[in-house]
Amino acid sequence: MQSVSRTTYDQMGFEVIVPRNPRIISLVPSQTELLFDLGLDDQITGVTKFCIHPADRVKQKPIIGGTKKFRFDVIDELRPDLIIGNKEENYQEGITQLKSRYPVWMSDIVSLREATEMIRSIGNITDVEAKANQLADDILGSFENIKRHDSKRTLYFIWQNPYMVAGNGTFINEMLQRIGLINAAVHLERYPELRISQIGELDPELILLSSEPYPFKEKHIETFMDLCPNANVQVVDGEMFSWYGSRLLGAVDYFNSLKL
Structure with a gap:
């Protein structure tokens, strides 16, 4: 007789008991898209307002x-059997409250290996x-064909007022490294705020x-050209650099198309 639930561990090391065919709430846009791409449409019970892909299905x-x-x-009204979140994208207080009532599986991702895991x-x-193993294998296979760009000192901005960049210990940093760029903020952790004077001191080429x-x-x-007259400044698709679900399958083609 098949068990009605299974015990697993999330990427933060916490035990999670998951029932079969769970009603799922996703708290992370990239993982919401993954659930749809894995064919779990009927089990997805709720999503966040930032979950925008796939547009034709998530809006339902x-x-x-x-x-x-x-x-x-x-x-509480949706009565989920499983909630899927992420250490970085969600807030600890809210996750703690949810864990008191529901099974919560948390991801913790700063590398391609952790994304495919x-x-x-x-x-599982x-x-x-x-289906998930095939997707992970296809993603890893695509990254074998990545083209490395010139090793330029790069600042990757995620915010302004205040200016914030991607530093060390982020998934974005790994993507920058995989395409051959040098993160000028790699000596700073996570998403540091930069003063205008600091931006100039870091002297980015890109x-x-x-x-x-x-x-x-x-x-x-x-x-930004006024801030760093010698830098090449471009707008890039943030989803390709920071979404760590099934969207990664198209990331390498996008990275290879960039003129950096």
């Missing part, structure tokens, strides 16, 4: 708030292991303005 799901502000009343783990606990979480657009390029 109830919204449980944002990634850092949950609507616990809505979550997450994909395999999600596949939702009984789509073969400035990448992410389309998310701050929606940098072409109109912002001139401001």
Whole structure:
């Protein structure tokens, strides 16, 4: 007789008991897209307001708030059997409250290896292991064909007012390294704030303005060119650099197309 639940461990090392065919709430946009791509549409019970892919299907799901502000009343009404979150993207207080009532599986990802491990783990606990393993293998295979760009000192901006960049210990930093760029903020942890004087002192040759979480657009390029006249400034697709789910399958083609 097949067990009605299984015991597993999330990427933060916590034990999680997951029932078969769980009703799932996803608290992370990239992992929401992954669940859909694994064919788990019918089991996805709720998503955040920032979960935008796949656009035609995600809009049919109830919204449980944002990634850092949950609507616990809505979550209780949806009666999930499993909640999937992320250490960086969600907030500890909210996760702790959810854990008191529901099984919560947390990812913790700063590398491609951890991203593919997450994909395999999600596949395992939702009984789509073969599909998840194939996806992870395809992603790893695609990264074998990545083209390395010139080793330019690079600042990758995720925010302005205050100016914030991706530093060491981030998934973005790994993506920069994999395409051959030198992160000028690698000596700083996570997402440091930079003063204008610091930006000049770091003397980047390349400035990448992410389309998310701050929606940098072409109109912002001139401001950064004034800050660093010698730098090449470009707007890039933030999802390709920071989403660690199934969107990674298209990341290498995007990276290879960049003119840096």
